[in-house]
Amino acid sequence: MASIQLYVAAACAVVLALTAPALGGDPDMLQDVCVADYASPVKLNGFPCKANISADDFFFDGLRKPGNTSNAAGSLVTAANVEKFPGVNTLGVSIARIDYAPGGQNPPHTHPRATEIIFVLEGSLEVGFITTANKLFTKTLTMGDVFVFPRGLVHFQQNRGHGPAAVVAGFNSQLQGTQQIAMTLFGATPPVPTDILAKAFQIGNGEVEHIKANFAPK
Numbered sequence: 001m002a003s004i005q006l007y008v009a010a011a012c013a014v015v016l017a018l019t020a021p022a023l024g025g026d027p028d029m030l031q032d033v034c035v036a037d038y039a040s041p042v043k044l045n046g047f048p049c050k051a052n053i054s055a056d057d058f059f060f061d062g063l064r065k066p067g068n069t070s071n072a073a074g075s076l077v078t079a080a081n082v083e084k085f086p087g088v089n090t091l092g093v094s095i096a097r098i099d100y101a102p103g104g105q106n107p108p109h110t111h112p113r114a115t116e117i118i119f120v121l122e123g124s125l126e127v128g129f130i131t132t133a134n135k136l137f138t139k140t141l142t143m144g145d146v147f148v149f150p151r152g153l154v155h156f157q158q159n160r161g162h163g164p165a166a167v168v169a170g171f172n173s174q175l176q177g178t179q180q181i182a183m184t185l186f187g188a189t190p191p192v193p194t195d196i197l198a199k200a201f202q203i204g205n206g207e208v209e210h211i212k213a214n215f216a217p218k
Contacts, residue, residue, distance in 0.1 A: 074104025123165020187215030
């Protein structure tokens with residue numbers, strides 16, 4: 001009986017090992033191209049394929065200019081994912097440009113569906129990610145440097161220079177998803193109950209309400 005259980009456990013392990021790569025990113029495509037059809041009423045995991053396509057579907061010029069960093073975080077992410085760039089539908093890739101004002105920050109966040117790799121275009125950035133064991137890995141980057149953030153782990157970037165900074169970020173998903181930690185917890189709709197956050201952060205209800213006010217819809 002014990003040997004049968006061992007064989008079953010081994011078989012399960014093999015199945016998991018073989019299927020893990022398929023679960024690691026977007027599903028594999030089944031044709032050469034599948035340009036996203038935003039007008040289709042069909043709802044599925046991704047976008048249906050558009051019938052009539054052109055070279056323009058595979059072209060995106062939205063990353064040419066720096067983004068407007070006049071906001072509370074002092075940063076702006078300009079994404080070229082499937083929601084704005086239909087040609088990447090089913091291809092399992094997307095890209096973004098992130099601009100930072102002096103002192104600007106891309107706040108701690110996660111991408112549940114993708115690993116992220118960045119290339120520094122200009123400036124000096126402190127970047128880092130935190131593992132599930134709560135270990136911080138951090139590095140100061142300058143122009144030409146590359147850094148990778150593993151899928152699903154909390155990470156951040158902060159401009160430590162006196163001038164603007166910018167990076168190009170690549171993702172192994174057509175739509176990586178982004179959850180900003182502070183906004184997710186304190187700006188959710190409907191809101192997370194105050195007493196839950198107070199207990200989690202070991203602070204008073206009044207402090208939670210004060211923080212929530214900073215993330216309320218403008």
